Amino acid sequence: MVYTRSLTRKIKNLCLLILMFIFAGCASIDVPNVNEEGFNLEEDEQRILNRSKEAVELLEINGHLYENQELEAYLNSVLQKLIPENVLGHDHLDFHIEVIEDPYLNAFTLHDGHIYIHTGMLALIENESQLAIILAHEMTHVINRHVLKSFRSLKNKTTFFTATLGAFGPFATLGAISSITGYSRALETEADEQGFEVLLNAGYDVYEAPKVFDRMKDFSKDEEIKVPFFFSTHPQLVGRVENLNRLIKENDGRIKPSFESRDARFEALMRPVYLDGMRLWLKNGIFKSSEKYIDSYIERFNDDPNGYYLKGELFRQRQDGPKKKKIRDKTPDYPKAIAAYNKALERDNNFAQSYRGMGRVYQLQDMKEKARQAYKKYLELNPRAADRGYIEKYINSK
Numbered sequence: 001m002v003y004t005r006s007l008t009r010k011i012k013n014l015c016l017l018i019l020m021f022i023f024a025g026c027a028s029i030d031v032p033n034v035n036e037e038g039f040n041l042e043e044d045e046q047r048i049l050n051r052s053k054e055a056v057e058l059l060e061i062n063g064h065l066y067e068n069q070e071l072e073a074y075l076n077s078v079l080q081k082l083i084p085e086n087v088l089g090h091d092h093l094d095f096h097i098e099v100i101e102d103p104y105l106n107a108f109t110l111h112d113g114h115i116y117i118h119t120g121m122l123a124l125i126e127n128e129s130q131l132a133i134i135l136a137h138e139m140t141h142v143i144n145r146h147v148l149k150s151f152r153s154l155k156n157k158t159t160f161f162t163a164t165l166g167a168f169g170p171f172a173t174l175g176a177i178s179s180i181t182g183y184s185r186a187l188e189t190e191a192d193e194q195g196f197e198v199l200l201n202a203g204y205d206v207y208e209a210p211k212v213f214d215r216m217k218d219f220s221k222d223e224e225i226k227v228p229f230f231f232s233t234h235p236q237l238v239g240r241v242e243n244l245n246r247l248i249k250e251n252d253g254r255i256k257p258s259f260e261s262r263d264a265r266f267e268a269l270m271r272p273v274y275l276d277g278m279r280l281w282l283k284n285g286i287f288k289s290s291e292k293y294i295d296s297y298i299e300r301f302n303d304d305p306n307g308y309y310l311k312g313e314l315f316r317q318r319q320d321g322p323k324k325k326k327i328r329d330k331t332p333d334y335p336k337a338i339a340a341y342n343k344a345l346e347r348d349n350n351f352a353q354s355y356r357g358m359g360r361v362y363q364l365q366d367m368k369e370k371a372r373q374a375y376k377k378y379l380e381l382n383p384r385a386a387d388r389g390y391i392e393k394y395i396n397s398k
Contacts, residue, residue: 123277203258
């Protein structure tokens with residue numbers, strides 16, 4: 001993401017206000033959940049809610065939200081299946097999901113119920129049950145007032161804020177202040193267990209729940225990430241998988257999924273998200289995981305040229321990356337890229353981007369005539385291409 005200085009300053013100031021005005025003195029962390037008898041909004045909690053509203057406004061204006069109204073409506077329809085009836089009457093809660101265009105595995109919830117999930121996270125999810133466990137977990141943090149409990153228990157809030165801002169940047173800090181950093185292992189386990197119960201009661205296939213965390217674990221290992229951002233202070237992924245498997249075993253007799261987790265609507269809505277997520281991974285040099293998920297996409301949607309095109313882009317960008325030594329001939333990935341682009345064209349001979357990819361590969365190998373022919377075909381199929389000027393300059397060069 002690109003942050004303006006003005007935006008960064010606003011977010012830093014927002015975070016400092018939270019620290020300065022909310023957390024003075026000591027207060028009890030033994031407070032009832034939102035849906036329990038005796039619940040009342042605390043003074044410091046109201047301040048958190050006010051700052052959450054400001055955070056929503058900042059994210060709306062500058063948060064690089066992923067614009068897909070049909071997807072957003074679907075995600076919110078899944079969330080509505082999970083919200084307990086005794087929570088819906090609270091005026092201060094506004095459960096709503098939006099998607100942030102970002103390659104990393106992240107999700108966070110503001111204290112008023114706004115849930116944000118990254119495209120990188122969505123790209124890992126295979127079905128609605130896997131989506132539901134993420135949403136149920138985040139929703140539980142709000143219902144059980146984990147933000148309030150966590151910040152009241154922090155011993156050195158200024159040190160926490162400074163370290164978090166330096167490590168993760170402004171948007172991650174918003175997420176951390178709201179729901180990510182600072183949760184104890186006990187609160188995370190509580191969110192897992194109650195989220196699992198919500199999933200079970202809603203009729204989802206809870207056997208799917210551990211699979212999404214297994215995928216995150218593999219992603220972290222492949223990309224040499226110690227822990228994905230979403231789990232910066234969550235229990236280790238292996239532990240979370242074990243915990244969910246334990247809950248499945250303990251509740252085996254109650255597990256009766258009432259509907260299919262992967263239906264035609266899910267597949268149709270998620271296909272562009274998968275593609276956009278994988279494009280962002282490639283753009284950020286996340287190649288090992290990209291190859292796995294591109295292959296998985298091709299297996300599921302074999303008639304779609306986009307999958308093979310992205311496979312070609314993987315080979316091209318992996319060879320042509322900024323940290324790679326560019327060798328114009330005898331490059332092992334370039335022939336693989338051409339083969340993948342051709343497979344895309346077998347599915348759609350008018351798939352313009354494949355011709356552009358071929359042109360780039362040939363250009364990098366100094367195969368000028370082949371590059372020109374590929375680029376000409378690209379411009380013929382895509383006359384309004386944003387890079388038309390650059391392409392024409394190359395075609396007309398000596």
